[in-house]
Amino acid sequence: MKIAFLKEDVEKLIKLSKERNVFMEGNIIKLIDDQGNPEFAEYLEKAKQKDKDSRKMRLEVTKQVQQQNKELEAKAAENDQLMNDLKQALEKADAAKKAALNDLDLLQKRTQFELIGRIVEVALWIIMGVGVTTTLLYCIALFSGSVKDTTLLGNTWSNLFGILLTNSFSIIGTIMGVKYASGETSKKG
Amino acid sequence: MSEIINSILLVDDENLFHLVFEDACSLLDITLDLRSLMSADEAANMFEKWQKGSADKPECVFVDLNIIGSSFDGIELVRKINYEYGNGVVIGIISSSSDQQEVGKAIQAGAQFWIVKSDDIEPRLEEFRKDYNGYKNRTAPFKLYQ
Numbered sequence: 001m002k003i004a005f006l007k008e009d010v011e012k013l014i015k016l017s018k019e020r021n022v023f024m025e026g027n028i029i030k031l032i033d034d035q036g037n038p039e040f041a042e043y044l045e046k047a048k049q050k051d052k053d054s055r056k057m058r059l060e061v062t063k064q065v066q067q068q069n070k071e072l073e074a075k076a077a078e079n080d081q082l083m084n085d086l087k088q089a090l091e092k093a094d095a096a097k098k099a100a101l102n103d104l105d106l107l108q109k110r111t112q113f114e115l116i117g118r119i120v121e122v123a124l125w126i127i128m129g130v131g132v133t134t135t136l137l138y139c140i141a142l143f144s145g146s147v148k149d150t151t152l153l154g155n156t157w158s159n160l161f162g163i164l165l166t167n168s169f170s171i172i173g174t175i176m177g178v179k180y181a182s183g184e185t186s187k188k189g
Numbered sequence: 190m191s192e193i194i195n196s197i198l199l200v201d202d203e204n205l206f207h208l209v210f211e212d213a214c215s216l217l218d219i220t221l222d223l224r225s226l227m228s229a230d231e232a233a234n235m236f237e238k239w240q241k242g243s244a245d246k247p248e249c250v251f252v253d254l255n256i257i258g259s260s261f262d263g264i265e266l267v268r269k270i271n272y273e274y275g276n277g278v279v280i281g282i283i284s285s286s287s288d289q290q291e292v293g294k295a296i297q298a299g300a301q302f303w304i305v306k307s308d309d310i311e312p313r314l315e316e317f318r319k320d321y322n323g324y325k326n327r328t329a330p331f332k333l334y335q
Contacts, residue, residue, distance in 0.1 A: 027221045052216060059212040063308055066205045 002033035010040045023047040025054070116175055123171050127164045134160050194321060196222035198247035200232045200266065201283070202257045206306070210251070210283075213311050219318050222247075229259035229266040236274040247278060249321070251304070254284035254291060264291065264298045271299030279324040287335050296331050305335040 005013070016022050024032075024047050034041035138153045197220045199210050207225040214220050224247065226232050232252075239246035250270065252263040261269075267280055281302035282295050292303055301324045304313050313334040323329025 027215060030218070030221060055212045055215050059209060059216065062205055062208045062212065066203075066209065067308065069205065 001031065003028075003031050004033045004035055005040075010035075010037060010043075014039055014043050017043055017046070023050050025051050120171060120175060123167075127168055130160060131164055192322070193218060194220040194249050194318070196220060196224070196247040196249070198232070198250045199223065199225045199283075200227075200229060200250065200256060200263070201225070201253040202227050202255075202259070203253070206253075209310065213314055217311060217315055217318065219314060220249075227256075227258070229256045229261055229263065232266055233261075233269050233274075236270050240274045248325075249279040251281060251283040252300075254282055254286055254295075264294050264300070267295060267300045268298035279321070281324075287333065292333060301329070301331060303331075303333045305333070 013024065023043070029044060029047045029051060032044055034044055134153070134157045138150075138157045141150045141153045197214065199207060201207060201210075204227065207227075211223055211225070214223055226235070229252075232250075236246070252266050254263045256263055256266070259266075263282055263284070267282065270278065270280055279301060281300045281304065283304045283306055284291075285306040287303070287305045295303060302317060302320075304310075304317060307313075316334055320329050320332060
């Protein structure tokens, strides 16, 4: 099906193209009959060519935009992947840091307890040593019949035992205090 | 010279490809009547309407394989048009993929051709146009344009 224009309209179209370089555009040009008018046939050919050129240009631009979009999408996917990797690495580093801190805390506690244990052990040996020595001296004095020494050693023995017991409780109290304090620090840390 | 296809319907979610396809069809004088839709649901609704009889329905349909935002993919749309709405149109897939499994599914759904999308779509459309009469008369076998 071809469309035929009135003679006046054809003349107006040709005039417009000559004066202002304005032509018809789009697929409609392909359906217009030149009605044997060579000037209008030339106009239609020119209009078709201009339309073709502009479409070609638009097609190239659209293809470029399409390509750029694809590249952007690929880059965005790459970025997402990088962000995920980074997030995972950060999580791993955080977990490693926590584990290291935990290990350090445990090591410190163990060292503290070992030290406390050694102090207690030494203190107890000293207490026991002093206690045994004093008791031994007191027994010797008792069996040797020296009243003067017995009285002196008896007083010394009872004084020493009093002091040793007080010190023992003091040591135990200190140990409990240290244990409680280290427990509170680890909870806060 | 191959004849101009009366009307074409393109179903594709990528609106930039609509412009590419329209310009390529115009440059190659493939059709004067090109309509574009972005969803398979919309296309299915239109074919359901056209089933009742309409001169408005397209002669040839190009369907994208993965139509984002639709309830079903391109192959399902081809199957629906072929077996549920029975319009007897020339129908095929246009996709950047050429996965053999998907091509097999498309053939089963009744697709007559598969055009692989690329930066240089024009030579494939030109080749398709040469084969078009065969598709229209249902004499041409399935063909993959890549």
